[in-house]
Amino acid sequence: xxxxxxxxxxxxxxxxxxxxxxxxxxxxxxxxxxxxxxxxxxxxxxxxxxxxxxxxxxxxxxxxxxxxxxxxxxxxxxxxxxxxxxxxxxxxxxxxxxxxxxxxxxxxxx
Numbered sequence: 001x002x003x004x005x006x007x008x009x010x011x012x013x014x015x016x017x018x019x020x021x022x023x024x025x026x027x028x029x030x031x032x033x034x035x036x037x038x039x040x041x042x043x044x045x046x047x048x049x050x051x052x053x054x055x056x057x058x059x060x061x062x063x064x065x066x067x068x069x070x071x072x073x074x075x076x077x078x079x080x081x082x083x084x085x086x087x088x089x090x091x092x093x094x095x096x097x098x099x100x101x102x103x104x105x106x107x108x109x110x
Contacts, residue, residue, distance in 0.1 A: 001038045001039065003070060051087040051094075069095065069104075
């Protein structure tokens with residue numbers, strides 16, 4: 001799996017992505033049951049609210065080899081502060097529409 005992760009811009013100030021990287025390394029969270037090697041090709045933010053730049057970020061991840069894009073848990077689940085992105089659903093829809101079947105989308109990381 002060639003993985004790109006999109007995270008919340010506002011979460012960057014207090015989350016270095018450690019739990020995301022650990023979930024990948026240990027094949028936990030959404031990566032549980034994935035037998036193949038997971039190669040992280042990029043880790044970027046959504047571009048800020050309302051997430052319109054996320055489509056461009058997803059394209060760049062695919063250009064750099066990603067076949068799977070995961071939304072970090074801060075986007076869909078709201079971790080670590082319990083505040084999910086109010087634009088998460090729309091952001092995912094726009095990325096899916098733009099990239100089609102070029103990429104698999106995962107709703108969270110850990």
